[in-house]
Amino acid sequence: MGREHATPLLEVRGVSKSFGAVAAVREVSFPLHGGEAHALVGENGAGKSTIVKVLAGVHEPDSGVLLLDGEELRLAGPAAARAAGIAVIYQEPTLFPDLSVAENIFMGRQPSRRFGRIDRRAMRSEATRLFSRLGVRLDPDRPARGLSIADQQLVEIAKALSLRARVLVMDEPTAALSGVEVERLFAVTRALCEEGAAVLFISHRFDEVFSLCQRLTVVRDGAWVSTDPVADLTVDQVVRRMVGRDVSTLFPKEDVEPGDVVLEVEGLTKRGVFADIAFSVRAGEIVALAGLVGAGRSEVARAVFGIDRYDAGVVRVAGERLPAGTPAAAVAAGLALVPEDRRRQGLVMEMSVERNATLTRLKPLARFGLLGGGRERRAAREWTKRLRVKYGRLADAVGTLSGGNQQKVVLAKWLATRPRALIVDEPTRGIDIGTKAEVHRLLSRLAADGVAVVMVSSELPEVLGMADRVLVLHEGRITAELGRADATEEAVMFAATGQRGVTA
């Protein structure tokens, strides 16, 4: 296509942005052409989200400009960006939990009738239309509170689509989605591109990048590295540019001889959510819980760990029955849960990296019941180092870290407890490829070391690459249990969509 020389719809030119001493983005430039999807890739903390926030008018760039149709664009705030035709899906869903889904989509620009009155009916039907376009079935009238991360992400997507923007910016929209929704999203995005919109797409999943995008920009440590047509690139090339070195195998699964049963779940039932869940995990095993979004995997994990109460069933760790509804008891018994929503459940955003990293180990770190600063700092430094967390100072609020680095802090705080059984819910959500390999290696080593690992993941390659066994959930029930040998994409997907009996 001869777009190379046409004026880009939106151009980022020489943009820099720093936070205090941290230079998050340095002199980054790239064009976004109408009718094209443009990928932005880079390691965690490379500055992708910061660029997104500059485009969204959230951050004012320290230097550099945005050009819209060749004209300089000054954004005074998110409202200005929206007025300029830029729609943004942020990395972390930002919904209003008390408001209805429909209202979340249309907040600030609800369809109105005479005298500015809001037209609720129009709003609802418009929302329904958007959802059917995305192929999801969400009740527009239900409040956003209690939506799973995936559903939240879908609402965000619907919100962005409803803007009919000329530029659509998506910061890891697929991190929480499974294949079906991703395909739907891509279909819609392609349709938008066909209508002439420009799309900026951020993801750590290269298959997605390569299937959707025509052009790709790599950033590293806040600096621009390259912008090329996707057709000219291979995954390995991109990864090398991103990380600055080669990445070892993505799924370094070690084969381990399983030991005794560590985690045992029997007949776990929570009415309306999941029913009759039974499985056991041996020391050294990695068991994956697969399923479509909303299948109830996270709910099971939460119930096992004791966050939620359940109606029936038993959870045992190393033969000891866990009391329901007490995470403290689960922790004491050697169970750990890395939750899927790091912002709400994983981290205390306002607290420092150090405090977050040691939050699960306060008692062991205390001497005579008292905490002294030194030991905590040492412990925090040790574990953040092991997981390659990139931070300025340990005393910085964890909320200032990039998404992937935040995820690493969550992992660090749980691994530091040296659990017997570890449940990880979407452990690599939003983690860059280099670190992902790191996390996988870590999980694999943990298993080898005798930890029983339960991995909830929506990323099928991850499930297939890492698990010794795969349990597939469909609408709150286990529909299949597949050994490593039988676990193929087809088999898992068929079980996940409830189509039992169809040969894989």
Place this chain on the structure above:
Amino acid sequence: MSARPTAPAAPPERADGSRTRFAHRLWLAREFGIVVALGLLVLVTAVDNPAFLSPQSLRDLALGAAVLVVLAVGQTAVIISRNVDLSVGAVLGLAAFATGKLLSSAPGTPTAVVVLVGTGLGAVCGAVNGALVAAARVPALVITLGTLYAFRGVDHSWARGQQVNASDMPRSFLALGTRTVLGVPVLAVIALVVTLVVGFYLRSYRSGRELYAIGSEPVAARLSGIAVGRRVFTSFVLCGALAGLAGVLYAARFGTVDATAGTGIELQVVAAAVVGGVAIFGGSGSVHGAALGALLLTTIGSSLAVLRINPFWQQAVVGGLILAAIGLDRLLAVRAANRLRGRSSHGA
């Protein structure tokens, strides 16, 4: 993506009978609990003393609630945006005293002007609160606790122990406090109109809904391009203006005003809103609920007086009933949440 199972079908149009839906909503409505409580209270009192339902008595109830209702409505606008205004009692006192002063020094002032002056004064106080909260971006509870002291201090220094008595105010103004329209006290009508107008505004206008959005998730509100500061400021001005209006109504109703008018009423106002189902941390609740809450609280006061409950027990009972009301509200909310969970979000 090689696996491509059949995508779920688009949702079928919802065809619930509108009647079941209405009943469902009614059950969900947080106001429902208060209506029940109010009904029970009136019933119990009326069984003991049928005179409680006499027209005069009902008029008194409506009259008694008017001031608190107006305050609670304003407070709701502030609370749903995750703020709170503790200075309403002091603003009421200031506006009431200003009203008295104005009328005693210029008895010919038309009532409409008096109302405007009182409301305007309240709005100015509200603007002070709003400016501090919105511009300095500091917690409203701290600011308004501060202005509670400050406004009251100003009021006291101005009044210097004077009192404006009914005889100093023109009859035409005092009539506002006693006159009725079709048997309904004018004050109650004013309170009702205020409730309906503000309720309609918050429900059906973008800027009103944005207050809910701000209270529900301030960060998201900023990211959605909502002018958070301006909206919060407006809500404080509205709350202040209504507190000022309440001050005028107070003066009309009681005829005697000194600098202590409305002392300590702020906790009652917050209690009314909370009892009325307004979430104290913002994002949900309605002015209708808050108004009902205010009505319930004043009715509690009146029925305890009528039931001749030992005066020493009265306050204890009020406290107990507040606890019962929020407990009941909680129960209904949990019920609603369970229902939601049972239905699951996918496919209604």
Place this chain on the structure above:
Amino acid sequence: ACGGTTRGSEDDANPAGDRATGQADPDAPLAEGLDVAFLPKQVNNPYFTVADGGGKSATEEFKGRYKEVGPSEAGASSQVSYINTLSQQQTDVIATSANDPNAICGALNSARQAGAKVVTFDSDTKPECRDVFVNQATAEGIAANQVELIAAQIGGEGKIAILSATPNATNQNAWIELMRAELAKPEHSRIELVAVAYGNDEDQKSFQETQGLLRSYPDLKGIVSPTTVGVAAAARYLSGSEHKGKVALTGLGTPNQMREFVKDGTVEVFALWNPADLGYLAAYAGAALASGRITGAEGEKFTAGRLGEYTIGADGVIVLGPPTVFDQGNIDQFDF
């Protein structure tokens, strides 16, 4: 006359409390330049504003330095820090109306040890904590007066109720007890006191309580409200309700607050002492103490400016005089 509950007979009160020490010198001149401080229950209370105003004019007459300090809310103990401040400032005379007969005792005594003379007015403390108490009227006098006023208005027969201030206002409770005693007398046998309601000296509460009384006792004939806030609120409620003119109301109120209702016929008569005179007398009593003219012992005499001569009664009590009764005929002569 204070509503104190005591434990058995054991009484080990503060030994520092003492009254009437030293020798009085009736001929000593009134000292000039005395520091006189008025500490009301609550500043900004109109009643005390008027009373303290009387104290101010008296202080000006004997060329002292007057000041008024006090808490902005009438909590039992909120006066203590003000008394401490005054004693720290070496004030000569502290004239105070006690929110609580006991709570300020310790502070008053240490102020007295630091050299201050303490006069209580309107509401007394325990006698051992002050030098003299200026009583607006004897409790018996007020109770008799109130019963007499209401009895006359309801024709000596029917149900009445009392609308009081807070449930623990010392003087209110004393009066109520004495009114009960008065009503127990044979000449009032057909009057029945059916309820005592508490308006907490808040307008709104008093208003509501009046409503409540009338709801609960449809055949109520009269209300006595021996508190200025209460009687005004009750009058306002009656004047705007269907009970106006049917239910009699009397009590203790200020002419300015009640003028309206006397004129429109809601209230026939009510009573009150002149609060300005009360403060005036308290200031003179304080000056006499500070000058050594009196010590607070029973039987001592002193002259209180335009009010003339007063004699100290038992327990160091000085009585202002009988309350004034206001009605249609005389109310316009008063302005307070």
Place this chain on the structure above:
Amino acid sequence: MARDAVAADVPEAPAEPAAGVLRSALLRWDTALLVVLAAVVVLAGVLVEGFASGRNLQFLLLDVIAIALIALPLTLIVITGEIDLSVASTLGLCSAVMGQLWVAGLPLELVVVLVVGLGALLGAVNAVFVTKFALPSLAVTIGTLAAYRGLAFVVLGDQAVADFPFRWTDAASSTVADGAVPWAAVVAIALAVVFGVVLHATPFGRSLYAMGNNAEAAAFAGIRVARAKSWLFVASGAVAGLAGVYWTLRFASARADNAAGLELAVVAAVLLGGVSIFGGRGTLPGVLLGVLLLGAVRNALQLADVAADTLNVVTGGLLIASVVVPNAVVLARARWRRRGRAA
């Protein structure tokens, strides 16, 4: 250990600059308070006659002890994101019960123990409503604020019990070695040390900050959020009961309306002390400084014959300044920096 295999090849993390910790905003607020307090004391000592005397220090301390006591557990509660407005009513009810028990003939030693226990019980009621029924503490404690005060009147009615033994009432205001520091202040300081250590140096205290910032994440970290909050409410009640004992003895008067309205003064002191009303931020020394600052300002202004109204305006102004000034400084600095860069 296999865990050591994890990313062992990472370069050294940058050393923590110790000054960075010192520069934290929290500490700065405490220091600012200390500076302001010192300034107030020096100014008042020079300008206000009678301020700089031992007797006045005694009066000042006696006045703030009740507020300081109640503020201790309240600080912890506010840090967890909750609030307890029923403290003053708890104090009142405990005072009333203390009076009744004394009249009933119980020895005072036992009465004190019972009353503190009663306070704990009343706190436990709050705790049940807040943690078991998951109701907002602001609403719950507004309810119990009314309920407990009402019960106080039920218990003691309009009576006042005043005949406590002189030995006891005197002890409430007697001073150490007949100096300026009351014994009660020593008790308060001891309690403050206990609460301070619990908050700042124990796992429990650390977890309070976490739950104040994000209760859900705290629960996910295995912290027993409900249990911790319950204990705090119980402690708050018990300390309010203790403050009730102090109040009753100091004023030698057990009354149902003792300390009515004190809750706002305590909340004001806690907020002035730099505790965030939204939870998760604040220090105990800061709160103590806040209590002292408010007390000193009021005391000095009273001695300077400033009217009670003006005093309230000043209190309110202090409170507003305590949140506006730091924020204004931050905003102004950001603006200045931006302008500096633009130039």
